[in-house]
Amino acid sequence: MNDHFKIYEHSRQRNVLDVRNLSVAFTGRKTKKTVLSDVSFSIRPGETVALVGESGSGKSVTALSLLRLIERSGGVISGATYFTDNDGQTVDILAQDEKELRAIRGNKISMIFQEPMTSLNPVLSVGFQITEAILAHRDVSAEEAKREAIDLLHKVEIPDPERRFGDYPQQFSGGMRQRVMIAMALACKPSLLIADEPTTALDVTTQARILDIIQRLKEEMNMAVLFITHDLGIVSEIADRVMVMYCGSIIEKADTRNLFNAPSHPYTSGLILSMPAVGSARGKGVPLPAIPGTVPAVWQGARGCTFSPRCSYAIERCRHETPLLQRRNPHSFVEVACHRAAEIRSMLGSLLPWVEAGELGITA
Amino acid sequence: MAGYIGSKVVKALITLWLIFTVAFLAARISGDAMDFIMPEGMNEEAREAMTSYLGLDKSWLEQYWLYVRNVFHGDLGTSFHFRQPVIDLYTQRFIPTLTLCGLAMLLSMAISIPLGVIAALKKNRPAGFLIQSAAFLGYAVPNFVLAILLILVFSFHLGWLPSSGSDTMMHYIMPVTALACTLIASLTRFSRSALLDVLSQDYIRTARAKGVGNFSVLTVHGLRNAMITIVTVLGLQVAALVSGSVVIENVFSWPGIGELLVFAAIKRDYPLLQTGVILVGTIVIFINFIVDVVYVLIDPRIQPGS
Numbered sequence: 159m160n161d162h163f164k165i166y167e168h169s170r171q172r173n174v175l176d177v178r179n180l181s182v183a184f185t186g187r188k189t190k191k192t193v194l195s196d197v198s199f200s201i202r203p204g205e206t207v208a209l210v211g212e213s214g215s216g217k218s219v220t221a222l223s224l225l226r227l228i229e230r231s232g233g234v235i236s237g238a239t240y241f242t243d244n245d246g247q248t249v250d251i252l253a254q255d256e257k258e259l260r261a262i263r264g265n266k267i268s269m270i271f272q273e274p275m276t277s278l279n280p281v282l283s284v285g286f287q288i289t290e291a292i293l294a295h296r297d298v299s300a301e302e303a304k305r306e307a308i309d310l311l312h313k314v315e316i317p318d319p320e321r322r323f324g325d326y327p328q329q330f331s332g333g334m335r336q337r338v339m340i341a342m343a344l345a346c347k348p349s350l351l352i353a354d355e356p357t358t359a360l361d362v363t364t365q366a367r368i369l370d371i372i373q374r375l376k377e378e379m380n381m382a383v384l385f386i387t388h389d390l391g392i393v394s395e396i397a398d399r400v401m402v403m404y405c406g407s408i409i410e411k412a413d414t415r416n417l418f419n420a421p422s423h424p425y426t427s428g429l430i431l432s433m434p435a436v437g438s439a440r441g442k443g444v445p446l447p448a449i450p451g452t453v454p455a456v457w458q459g460a461r462g463c464t465f466s467p468r469c470s471y472a473i474e475r476c477r478h479e480t481p482l483l484q485r486r487n488p489h490s491f492v493e494v495a496c497h498r499a500a501e502i503r504s505m506l507g508s509l510l511p512w513v514e515a516g517e518l519g520i521t522a
Numbered sequence: 523m524a525g526y527i528g529s530k531v532v533k534a535l536i537t538l539w540l541i542f543t544v545a546f547l548a549a550r551i552s553g554d555a556m557d558f559i560m561p562e563g564m565n566e567e568a569r570e571a572m573t574s575y576l577g578l579d580k581s582w583l584e585q586y587w588l589y590v591r592n593v594f595h596g597d598l599g600t601s602f603h604f605r606q607p608v609i610d611l612y613t614q615r616f617i618p619t620l621t622l623c624g625l626a627m628l629l630s631m632a633i634s635i636p637l638g639v640i641a642a643l644k645k646n647r648p649a650g651f652l653i654q655s656a657a658f659l660g661y662a663v664p665n666f667v668l669a670i671l672l673i674l675v676f677s678f679h680l681g682w683l684p685s686s687g688s689d690t691m692m693h694y695i696m697p698v699t700a701l702a703c704t705l706i707a708s709l710t711r712f713s714r715s716a717l718l719d720v721l722s723q724d725y726i727r728t729a730r731a732k733g734v735g736n737f738s739v740l741t742v743h744g745l746r747n748a749m750i751t752i753v754t755v756l757g758l759q760v761a762a763l764v765s766g767s768v769v770i771e772n773v774f775s776w777p778g779i780g781e782l783l784v785f786a787a788i789k790r791d792y793p794l795l796q797t798g799v800i801l802v803g804t805i806v807i808f809i810n811f812i813v814d815v816v817y818v819l820i821d822p823r824i825q826p827g828s
């Protein structure tokens with residue numbers, strides 16, 4: 159009851175982001191490689207949505223195409239991406255020209271990247287790189303921008319920000335650089351933060367600190383977060399909803415609790431069951447049901463479900479007919495792209511016991 | 523910083539000493555100065571008197587030692603041919619050579635960096651292809667061939683530019699162009715590839731994601747980083763540029779060190795040759811030093827002295 163009320167409340171607000179049939183292909187001289195096909199999703203204000211998937215599934219391409227940062231490297235984007243800012247203005251990002259795009263990037267939608275070591279310019283001081291983000295969008299004096307930049311460095315918990323302001327990226331550790339990246343991304347209080355595996359390159363303790371900082375600032379600034387990761391542990395900690403990506407398509411969408419509690423797609427259950435925490439909960443000596451095989455390198459042109467070659471439940475139909483992302487049943491908000499979702503769910507039963515054991519770090 | 527400059531100076535002196543030693547030996551191995559000083563058919567006695575007057579009767583080791591000692595006393599010797607202290611002969615010529623090389627360097631940078639930027643931005647388009655091809659051609663044509671072509675066209679046929687001397691600004695045009703050509707060609711190609719490399723880096727994507735404009739992305743983020751590579755290449759090409767100037771000076775009768783140096787080599791005028799080589803080496807080291815300073819200014823990762 160309570161849940162349904164919350165969802166009702168949300169639906170009255172405009173989504174920050176409405177992505178419809180986003181497809182991306184990279185075109186070479188003679189080749190055309192489809193990397194994303196018909197990705198649709200939306201993000202509500204203040205919500206954290208996780209996008210998970212194996213390496214190469216198209217997570218970064220999704221993130222980059224939201225800000226149209228892949229066109230220079232040959233990516234061709236189609237579909238529509240409606241963005242609504244805090245003032246209620248809605249635009250289709252894919253229809254914007256360079257100048258309008260620039261006004262959105264780093265201002266209304268910001269992005270932080272996977273590699274803190276290479277994402278900052280080595281010949282410019284971090285202070286310069288943060289003030290640059292402020293001055294690109296706002297009409298403030300250089301001193302004012304500097305003051306704000308130092309304030310931001312404070313917020314991301316960099317010790318002694320006045321002194322560090324003039325330091326260069328190579329004088330910072332990976333975790334500190336990622337904090338600088340966050341400070342830079344949040345300089346203009348965006349409505350949406352896209353975080354592309356911001357903690358993957360960091361050690362576990364640093365990871366936790368960075369996640370805390372993102373969570374805290376997200377609440378402070380009331381922004382929505384699209385959090386990309388392949389770490390389901392992180393997903394269970396921070397996400398309100400989860401989207402699972404496989405081979406450039408979203409194959410399952412659910413709220414976090416539902417996903418861990420009762421995954422619908424065999425790929426999703428495979429992912430959850432191969433989490434170390436779940437593995438140990440299953441007891442010693444029980445082999446991890448790791449998903450056999452690897453992500454196919456080239457999947458375009460193939461008919462049928464892209465997961466079918468690795469799926470132990472695949473039937474003839476799966477190999478011929480591509481399943482569409484659909485509601486699991488008319489009363490559910492869970493969407494899944496699997497012909498046999500309903501049957502498999504009853505076969506698998508519930509993962510609830512492990513959730514209840516607290517092994518996943520979420521509460522049932 | 524003082525320590526940094528100090529160590530640079532020590533390295534420079536050692537380099538100069540090595541250059542000098544090679545020149546000293548090469549000059550003597552390749553021929554006898556006496557053959558050029560004494561008219562043919564002179565009697566043996568006069569020849570011997572001259573030999574001992576010039577100190578050439580002593581062993582090479584002894585000559586070497588004496589010359590080095592004199593250099594430390596500020597005496598670079600007297601030209602066999604002109605009978606004047608070589609230092610006086612060269613003082614007038616140091617500045618013209620430095621000017622020629624310096625202008626050629628500035629011209630190369632002024633032309634090749636913009637061309638390289640255009641070639642990088644217009645990659646796979648006609649403009650980029652044209653610049654690439656022109657750079658390739660420019661690299662293939664030797665300096666002196668270009669120099670002679672320029673003289674033929676602009677001095678003999680059109681009569682627009684003087685073919686020798688250095689009196690007016692007009693005199694500078696052809697020698698500087700001919701000398702700069704190879705450097706323009708190679709720097710254009712390096713600027714293009716350096717910029718293409720930089721523009722594919724993650725931090726460029728970060729800058730775009732921040733909403734920084736194209737021009738700032740190119741200049742503040744792109745070129746600043748590309749300059750590190752370009753300046754490195756420039757430093758490596760300085761020696762080739764200065765040695766190219768020796769040929770160019772002779773083609774255009776440019777009153778610089780190179781012109782006199784070739785004369786000294788032909789006549790086996792040992793003091794003149796040795797001093798000339800030291801001066802050319804000094805110019806190379808001096809320009810390289812400026813390049814190093816520029817390098818430290820652009821790249822904060824280089825800490826002078828470390």
Ligand SMILES: Nc1ncnc2c1ncn2[C@@H]1O[C@H](COP(=O)(O)OP(=O)(O)OP(=O)(O)O)[C@@H](O)[C@H]1O
Pocket residue numbers: 184191193211212213214215216217218219220231232388
């Ligand atoms: N510029 C590009 N040109 C051609 N193909 C590309 C380009 N960028 C990405 N791809 C391809 O798109 C696919 C998806 O890549 P993407 O980087 O989105 O994966 P990812 O899910 O982010 O993986 P990871 O977890 O390793 O970051 C890959 O097959 C990749 O080779």
Ligand SMILES: [Mg+2]
Pocket residue numbers: 217218219272354355
């Ligand atoms: Mg990625």
